[in-house]
Amino acid sequence: MGIEVRGVSKRFGDFVALADIDLTVSSGALTALLGPSGGGKSTLLRIIAGLEKPDLGTVEIDGADATRLNPRHRNVGFVFQHYAAFTHLSVYRNVAFGLEVRKRPKAEVRRRVHELLELVHLEQFADRLPGQLSGGQRQRMALARALAVEPNVLLLDEPFGALDAKVRKELRDWLRRLHDEVHVTTVFVTHDQEEALEVSDEIVVINEGRIEQVGKPDELYDRPINQFVMSFLGPVTTLQGQLVRPHDIEIFTQPVPDGIPAKIVRLQRVGFEVRAELDTDGSWAQLTRGQSEALNLFPGASVWARAARSRINIPLESTV
Amino acid sequence: MPTPPRSTLTPASLLLRAVAMLYVGLLVLTPVVIIMYRTFQPGLDEFASALSSPQALNAFKVTAIVALSAVVINTVFGVVVGILLARYRFWGRRLLSALVDLPIAVSPIVVGLALVLVFGPTGWFGPFLERHGVVVIAAKPGMIMATVFVSLPLVVRALVPVLEHAGMDQEEAAASLGANAFARLRRITLPSIRAALTYGVVLSLARCIGEYGAVLVVSNNIEGQTETAPLRVGNLVENELNYDAAYAITFVLMIVAFIAIGVSAWIRRRRVE
Numbered sequence: 001m002g003i004e005v006r007g008v009s010k011r012f013g014d015f016v017a018l019a020d021i022d023l024t025v026s027s028g029a030l031t032a033l034l035g036p037s038g039g040g041k042s043t044l045l046r047i048i049a050g051l052e053k054p055d056l057g058t059v060e061i062d063g064a065d066a067t068r069l070n071p072r073h074r075n076v077g078f079v080f081q082h083y084a085a086f087t088h089l090s091v092y093r094n095v096a097f098g099l100e101v102r103k104r105p106k107a108e109v110r111r112r113v114h115e116l117l118e119l120v121h122l123e124q125f126a127d128r129l130p131g132q133l134s135g136g137q138r139q140r141m142a143l144a145r146a147l148a149v150e151p152n153v154l155l156l157d158e159p160f161g162a163l164d165a166k167v168r169k170e171l172r173d174w175l176r177r178l179h180d181e182v183h184v185t186t187v188f189v190t191h192d193q194e195e196a197l198e199v200s201d202e203i204v205v206i207n208e209g210r211i212e213q214v215g216k217p218d219e220l221y222d223r224p225i226n227q228f229v230m231s232f233l234g235p236v237t238t239l240q241g242q243l244v245r246p247h248d249i250e251i252f253t254q255p256v257p258d259g260i261p262a263k264i265v266r267l268q269r270v271g272f273e274v275r276a277e278l279d280t281d282g283s284w285a286q287l288t289r290g291q292s293e294a295l296n297l298f299p300g301a302s303v304w305a306r307a308a309r310s311r312i313n314i315p316l317e318s319t320v
Numbered sequence: 321m322p323t324p325p326r327s328t329l330t331p332a333s334l335l336l337r338a339v340a341m342l343y344v345g346l347l348v349l350t351p352v353v354i355i356m357y358r359t360f361q362p363g364l365d366e367f368a369s370a371l372s373s374p375q376a377l378n379a380f381k382v383t384a385i386v387a388l389s390a391v392v393i394n395t396v397f398g399v400v401v402g403i404l405l406a407r408y409r410f411w412g413r414r415l416l417s418a419l420v421d422l423p424i425a426v427s428p429i430v431v432g433l434a435l436v437l438v439f440g441p442t443g444w445f446g447p448f449l450e451r452h453g454v455v456v457i458a459a460k461p462g463m464i465m466a467t468v469f470v471s472l473p474l475v476v477r478a479l480v481p482v483l484e485h486a487g488m489d490q491e492e493a494a495a496s497l498g499a500n501a502f503a504r505l506r507r508i509t510l511p512s513i514r515a516a517l518t519y520g521v522v523l524s525l526a527r528c529i530g531e532y533g534a535v536l537v538v539s540n541n542i543e544g545q546t547e548t549a550p551l552r553v554g555n556l557v558e559n560e561l562n563y564d565a566a567y568a569i570t571f572v573l574m575i576v577a578f579i580a581i582g583v584s585a586w587i588r589r590r591r592v593e
């Protein structure tokens with residue numbers, strides 16, 4: 001059950017969008033396809049929806065081969081980055097669309113649409129046109145529209161990408177809660193690692209048309225298999241030829257075993273954290289304000305830095 | 321569409337305004353005013369009897385049939401080709417796009433002659449069609465074809481930018497919600513191009529009613545049969561030297577054109593809002 005993608009390849013002219021992708025999305029999970037733009041994640045999502053045809057490979061949805069199936073027969077809900085609202089239809093008619101083309105009885109349509117509008121908190125906007133809604137409201141409407149047909153799979157293509165930071169955050173939390181209620185198999189595309197780490201049960205890191213790593217958010221963060229995954233999932237810096245997380249660098253004012261002597265070049269405060277830039281190959285350490293004050297750090301101070309034990313670090317390849 | 325701010329009265333803007341007013345006044349307004357004046361100079365009775373003569377009534381009827389048929393064909397063709405050009409990338413797309421614009425560049429007389437060469441009694445298909453009972457030249461089919469040809473780009477060019485701007489998102493959303501191609505056309509595509517389509521149809525109607533050159537060549541200009549309103553005006557002026565009747569018909573054609581321009585301007589303004 002869920003989604004099975006096997007051996008899928010896709011080219012656009014000379015550009016290889018996807019190269020031999022195998023992926024299993026488990027039923028009922030909330031899965032993020034994470035990667036830089038142009039990496040192929042949207043193409044993969046569109047292939048699952050049937051909006052794009054793979055050159056090679058197969059797609060199975062809930063155990064049935066969907067590779068040659070028209071999008072309208074896949075029973076998939078799709079949410080677009082720019083909402084794709086039906087601009088000439090009211091919010092009510094937008095949400096009702098899938099049910100109306102399925103010729104469901106009027107009373108059932110009305111009941112279901114009101115249920116969904118309640119779910120996405122848009123009951124009082126039923127008669128408005130999409131143009132009269134904010135971006136966040138439009139995207140919630142699009143989500144209700146996609147859920148109305150009770151899809152086997154819900155696919156979201158950068159759903160919060162066009163929204164401002166505060167609304168993004170709210171909608172993200174809201175999507176997580178919604179998924180906990182509805183439990184529909186959900187795949188969403190994002191280039192925002194924080195979004196992926198916060199919302200999803202599982203993350204698929206995609207880069208240059210290939211899957212780099214698949215795993216739970218903690219696994220990917222704590223045990224990235226290569227430099228790309230490590231640097232894409234969070235801040236990184238280098239210390240003695242190792243790629244490390246800046247919050248895993250310990251700073252001492254006395255010599256310590258394995259400690260590297262360095263000078264503090266700059267101290268930068270960002271909210272609750274303090275970034276201490278060192279004079280050794282551009283390393284920086286992330287400290288809390290309390291740590292920085294306890295150590296009595298100042299620009300020019302002599303310190304010893306070392307990577308915290310038992311922490312992940314990856315040897316730098318010579319090419320990087 | 322942002323409107324430019326109202327400029328202050330600089331000498332340059334005043335000069336430009338004066339030139340533009342003078343130009344449009346001389347070229348457009350003066351002839352229109354003169355025609356109106358000449359139309360009603362002989363009196364309202366003359367005007368009414370000129371319009372109610374059998375030849376005039378027949379000419380209006382022929383114009384209505386030819387123009388409406390051509391507009392219907394143009395609308396269907398325009399929607400199909402507009403969608404094709406805006407949404408699909410295929411071999412020969414640029415060529416098709418250029419061919420759609422060709423009627424703007426080609427003189428209508430040439431269009432008429434070309435149709436005669438193809439469908440006339442000695443043309444390529446003419447004898448074949450005539451054996452099967454279809455007369456094209458000197459009959460309504462040829463007149464409709466000529467009119468369709470000259471007004472071909474008007475609907476297509478009104479639709480393509482709107483379709484391109486709308487993009488594929490709504491279509492794809494509708495498809496994933498279970499709508500088939502026909503349902504998508506009826507529920508999504510047509511409603512979203514409604515204003516642009518009306519605009520194109522109105523322009524096309526105005527052009528079809530006024531067409532003279534191409535229709536003159538293919539119709540053989542037979543009074544009481546294939547004589548359209550513009551042809552009637554030409555015949556009254558050149559052959560019958562009946563200027564009063566010519567002005568009366570011209571006046572009616574002009575009023576129809578004004579209404580068409582008014583409607584299209586109103587649609588455009590509503591679209592901007």
